[in-house]
Amino acid sequence: MSDYILEMKNITKEFPGVKALDEVCFKVRRGEIHCLVGENGAGKSTLMKVLSGVYPWGTYAGEIVLNGETQQFRHISDSERQGIAIIYQELALFPELPVYENIFVGNEIMNGLVINWNETIVQASKILQRVGLQVDPTVKIKDLGVGQRQLVEIAKALSKDVRLLILDEPTAALNEDDSTNLLNLLRELKEQGVTSIMISHKLKEIVSIADTITVLRDGRVVCSLDAQERKISEQEIIRHMVGREIENIYPKREGLEPGEVVFELKNWSVTDRQSRREILHSVNLQVRKGEIVALAGLMGAGRTELALSLFGNVPGYDITGGEMYLKGNKVQFRHPAEAIEHGMAYVTEDRKANGLILIQDVKFNVSLPALHKLLHGLVVNEHEEIVMATEYKESLDIRAPSVQTTVGTLSGGNQQKSSLAKWLFAEPSLLILDEPTRGIDVGAKFEIYTLMNKLVEQGMSIIMISSELLEVLGMSDRLYIMSEGTITGELTAEEATEEQIMAMATKIGEGVAG
Amino acid sequence: MKTERVKPMVQTESLGSEVKALLLGNIRDYAMYIALVVIFVIFTVATKGLFLSSRNLINLVNQTGYVAVLAIGMTLILIIKHIDLSVGFVAGFTGAIAAILLMKGWNVWLVIPTVLACGVLVGVYQGFLVTKIKVPAFVTTLAGMFIFRGLLSLVTAGTGTIIVRNRTFLQLSNGYIPDLPWGAHFDFHLLTLLIGIFLVVATIYTQAKSRRTLQRYNFKTTSSVIFVTKLVSLAALIMATTWIMASYRGLPWTAVIVTIVLVIYNFILTKTRFGRHIYAIGGNTEAAELSGIKVNQVTFLVFASMGLLAALAGILYTSRLASATPTAGVGFELDAIASSYIGGVSVSGGVGRVTNTIIGALVIMSLTNGMNLLGVDISFQYVVKGLIFVLAVAFDVTTGNRR
Ligand SMILES: Nc1ncnc2c1ncn2[C@@H]1O[C@H](COP(=O)(O)OP(=O)(O)OP(=O)(O)O)[C@@H](O)[C@H]1O
Ligand SMILES: [Mg+2]
Numbered sequence: 001m002s003d004y005i006l007e008m009k010n011i012t013k014e015f016p017g018v019k020a021l022d023e024v025c026f027k028v029r030r031g032e033i034h035c036l037v038g039e040n041g042a043g044k045s046t047l048m049k050v051l052s053g054v055y056p057w058g059t060y061a062g063e064i065v066l067n068g069e070t071q072q073f074r075h076i077s078d079s080e081r082q083g084i085a086i087i088y089q090e091l092a093l094f095p096e097l098p099v100y101e102n103i104f105v106g107n108e109i110m111n112g113l114v115i116n117w118n119e120t121i122v123q124a125s126k127i128l129q130r131v132g133l134q135v136d137p138t139v140k141i142k143d144l145g146v147g148q149r150q151l152v153e154i155a156k157a158l159s160k161d162v163r164l165l166i167l168d169e170p171t172a173a174l175n176e177d178d179s180t181n182l183l184n185l186l187r188e189l190k191e192q193g194v195t196s197i198m199i200s201h202k203l204k205e206i207v208s209i210a211d212t213i214t215v216l217r218d219g220r221v222v223c224s225l226d227a228q229e230r231k232i233s234e235q236e237i238i239r240h241m242v243g244r245e246i247e248n249i250y251p252k253r254e255g256l257e258p259g260e261v262v263f264e265l266k267n268w269s270v271t272d273r274q275s276r277r278e279i280l281h282s283v284n285l286q287v288r289k290g291e292i293v294a295l296a297g298l299m300g301a302g303r304t305e306l307a308l309s310l311f312g313n314v315p316g317y318d319i320t321g322g323e324m325y326l327k328g329n330k331v332q333f334r335h336p337a338e339a340i341e342h343g344m345a346y347v348t349e350d351r352k353a354n355g356l357i358l359i360q361d362v363k364f365n366v367s368l369p370a371l372h373k374l375l376h377g378l379v380v381n382e383h384e385e386i387v388m389a390t391e392y393k394e395s396l397d398i399r400a401p402s403v404q405t406t407v408g409t410l411s412g413g414n415q416q417k418s419s420l421a422k423w424l425f426a427e428p429s430l431l432i433l434d435e436p437t438r439g440i441d442v443g444a445k446f447e448i449y450t451l452m453n454k455l456v457e458q459g460m461s462i463i464m465i466s467s468e469l470l471e472v473l474g475m476s477d478r479l480y481i482m483s484e485g486t487i488t489g490e491l492t493a494e495e496a497t498e499e500q501i502m503a504m505a506t507k508i509g510e511g512v513a514g
Numbered sequence: 515m516k517t518e519r520v521k522p523m524v525q526t527e528s529l530g531s532e533v534k535a536l537l538l539g540n541i542r543d544y545a546m547y548i549a550l551v552v553i554f555v556i557f558t559v560a561t562k563g564l565f566l567s568s569r570n571l572i573n574l575v576n577q578t579g580y581v582a583v584l585a586i587g588m589t590l591i592l593i594i595k596h597i598d599l600s601v602g603f604v605a606g607f608t609g610a611i612a613a614i615l616l617m618k619g620w621n622v623w624l625v626i627p628t629v630l631a632c633g634v635l636v637g638v639y640q641g642f643l644v645t646k647i648k649v650p651a652f653v654t655t656l657a658g659m660f661i662f663r664g665l666l667s668l669v670t671a672g673t674g675t676i677i678v679r680n681r682t683f684l685q686l687s688n689g690y691i692p693d694l695p696w697g698a699h700f701d702f703h704l705l706t707l708l709i710g711i712f713l714v715v716a717t718i719y720t721q722a723k724s725r726r727t728l729q730r731y732n733f734k735t736t737s738s739v740i741f742v743t744k745l746v747s748l749a750a751l752i753m754a755t756t757w758i759m760a761s762y763r764g765l766p767w768t769a770v771i772v773t774i775v776l777v778i779y780n781f782i783l784t785k786t787r788f789g790r791h792i793y794a795i796g797g798n799t800e801a802a803e804l805s806g807i808k809v810n811q812v813t814f815l816v817f818a819s820m821g822l823l824a825a826l827a828g829i830l831y832t833s834r835l836a837s838a839t840p841t842a843g844v845g846f847e848l849d850a851i852a853s854s855y856i857g858g859v860s861v862s863g864g865v866g867r868v869t870n871t872i873i874g875a876l877v878i879m880s881l882t883n884g885m886n887l888l889g890v891d892i893s894f895q896y897v898v899k900g901l902i903f904v905l906a907v908a909f910d911v912t913t914g915n916r917r
Contacts, residue, residue: 016535017734311804312804312806314800314803314804335806335808336803336804336805336806337806337807337808339806340806346804348801348804353800353801354798354800354801354803354804355801355804356798356801357793357794357797357798357801357802357864358797358798359797359864359865360793360794360797360864364790364793364794367790368790368794368802368805368807369805369806371787371790372787375787378785378786378787379785379786380785380786380787380790382727383727386731390731402731402732402733402734404731404733404734422805
């Protein structure tokens with residue numbers, strides 16, 4: 001029974017100032033689905049990067065044994081040759097290229113010196129069938145949804161005859177349906193003999209799919225749980241991960257009555273300048289003081305576009321109709337700077353693309369939107385900056401050696417906390433959070449929720465864009481459901497149910513063509 | 515509150531491993547000093563010491579002046595991921611305007627601000643095209659290169675080379691600061707020496723202060739041995755340079771002008787909000803925009819400042835040659851861009867320091883100066899400079915990737 005496809009022995013990996021992995025031993029049985037869990041910064045991604053050769057042999061200590069043979073990968077291509085494929089936390093597809101080219105990029109089907117495109121397309125269709133993706137292989141990646149892109153990534157891995165598939169948070173950006181699809185695919189691949197290692201923060205799916213669960217904490221293995229022997233509960237995983245019990249991951253707010261309306265949208269319509277397509281149709285919405293309002297819906301429902309159009313309209317949409325009121329005054333912002341001045345803040349959905357300056361350190365990022373608070377005459381006071389950033393680092397528990405650490409080297413969750421810190425420093429009265437807990441561990445989620453509660457208790461108002469139904473139900477006072485650029489429903493948290501939200505989220509906006 | 519999970523590594527490194535880590539971590543910075551030393555040694559040997567003579571070193575400073583000024587402006591442009599190919603001919607053109615106005619009998623103190631204003635105007639024009647019309651900077655300034663080359667030919671067409679005779683103007687790139695009244699008692703330039711001593715004290719003070727700040731917040735600092743070594747060599751370098759100048763004819767005005775420009779721009783970049791915005795835009799333009807930074811406004815100002823500095827470089831160059839010629843400015847853009855890259859500006863933007871750019875400018879101009887001394891053919895000089903340029907960038911890209 002204990003035929004191990006992979007054994008990693010005493011892996012130690014250090015970065016300047018951080019011991020990311022400390023004598024980690026990690027064993028994976030052939031043909032199983034092995035889930036790797038742990039808090040943000042526990043070292044999960046690092047362990048997988050060591051395995052796949054991103055961190056080449058010699059930059060870490062320890063031994064990797066694959067199929068009984070010791071391996072010394074110097075490059076990702078070395079591990080690929082041994083049948084290992086890794087799908088990163090950040091997708092690595094070419095948006096402007098068609099699906100079939102993406103699948104075979106770096107692995108082209110050649111006909112002498114030229115690429116055999118016909119054969120490529122035929123092969124691509126076969127693989128797409130295998131992963132259950134029904135799209136034309138000639139469509140471009142940018143025209144696919146996130147869930148479909150994830151499947152293309154897997155198709156790409158399969159095209160290389162993979163035997164050990166590594167997925168780093170594959171479902172973080174997927175909705176429930178797409179997630180279920182993906183998990184089913186993993187089960188199918190398991191039938192076909194593919195071993196998978198999956199990193200995830202979504203405990204529900206881990207419990208449902210894992211054969212073995214390994215928990216990492218602070219770069220060490222806490223335990224390896226056999227889920228085939230007995231059923232492992234979410235609570236048990238949390239306890240191992242965080243080292244304590246979390247009773248209710250959605251903390252309750254003290255019976256707080258929302259105050260007067262502080263933000264209102266009336267018939268807000270927006271057209272995309274390039275495609276001349278109306279992307280938001282007559283949106284009406286209200287937010288009260290001290291209220292958490294959720295914008296629920298599926299990926300691509302237009303929620304991020306809505307936020308961007310309000311917050312200084314960076315993409316340069318045409319606002320074709322409607323009004324926005326902030327504290328009773330009609331406003332329209334031509335630049336985020338104006339929105340910030342009026343007390344708005346927007347924590348972006350994609351922290352790497354447009355949330356953080358990855359090459360700069362924590363303090364630089366945190367102080368950026370409100371540098372004027374640190375100005376003494378012309379000079380940015382670095383002393384105050386460090387003190388301030390350190391306070392946020394501690395209160396949000398950002399795990400970094402110091403506020404001088406480059407943000408790009410932080411783990412996903414800690415980057416998310418940094419981008420939250422940056423907007424808290426701006427002290428907004430209306431905070432828009434776009435998928436605030438994507439890729440965040442349970443402990444950190446709980447902390448962020450607690451923080452949100454504290455903020456609204458202090459009188460802040462929050463608009464939370466979220467695709468996670470449980471989060472929407474657990475955290476909001478009221479929620480709007482969006483679909484295809486329209487609000488298709490409004491519910492209070494008490495009356496809302498998952499089914500109701502899903503029904504409204506898939507409803508096509510009434511009276512809207514295209 | 516949970517306990518701190520990340521354990522900062524205790525500072526028990528040995529000196530050897532620290533030196534190694536320091537070298538590896540800052541290879542980008544050290545490479546340029548190493549290059550400078552190598553160039554100095556090679557040319558000193560090849561010219562049998564002529565290269566290191568006071569006269570030549572002063573010459574080098576005066577030659578570096580206009581390139582350094584251009585490179586400082588270019589550094590800002592490159593940090594925000596743009597480029598300016600027109601600076602050479604903008605400098606040439608504005609320099610010619612200076613010469614013409616002087617020839618017409620304008621007062622020199624009126625000529626200088628007028629010419630600087632012309633430079634700003636050029637920058638405003640290019641900045642407008644880049645930020646408002648969204649013509650890529652590469653195209654805008656490539657066109658600018660042709661436009662200002664043409665304008666330069668036009669204004670010098672009637673007269674050919676325009677000779678400048680104004681003494682004050684010529685001082686800018688050929689003169690030295692006056693000495694103190696007591697200086698006559700010494701056989702060296704007293705004021706220059708005093709300035710040098712002041713610089714050493716100021717350097718030690720600021721370095722020690724920033725190190726203390728780092729320690730106060732428990733940030734990682736270099737060990738005291740290395741810190742002292744660094745300070746001593748820096749002080750020695752400043753004193754050596756000062757002595758060379760003091761024992762000759764004193765501090766050249768060019769050095770004063772470049773230092774003032776450097777101090778101002780270094781202050782802007784490292785201390786002010788505007789500087790933060792520049793680095794933020796270079797690091798991630800979209801994130802910067804969404805953090806409330808007016809990217810267009812900053813970009814526009816950076817181009818305007820480039821125009822200003824190009825005009826200043828034009829003034830320095832015209833003063834240096836005591837004339838404006840139809841070919842002034844050829845290849846300056848390459849010198850400026852190369853100085854920035856050699857000085858550690860990243861090709862992908864967001865990284866760079868004007869203080870290092872100055873060293874980069876010294877590297878480039880030592881090459882030029884040394885090859886001129888050796889009588890190397892100009893065509894061959896181009897080849898060498900081009901190669902050094904591309905090497906510097908290749909080096910940046912490869913070391914950058916490994917991080
Ligand atoms: N390139 C790097 N340079 C310096 N430190 C790094 C680097 N990459 C990771 N680290 C550090 O190593 C630790 C482990 O990071 P890792 O990305 O493996 O965490 P993770 O478990 O994947 O977390 P998450 O769930 O947030 O993705 C973190 O403290 C992180 O800051
Ligand atoms: Mg990770």
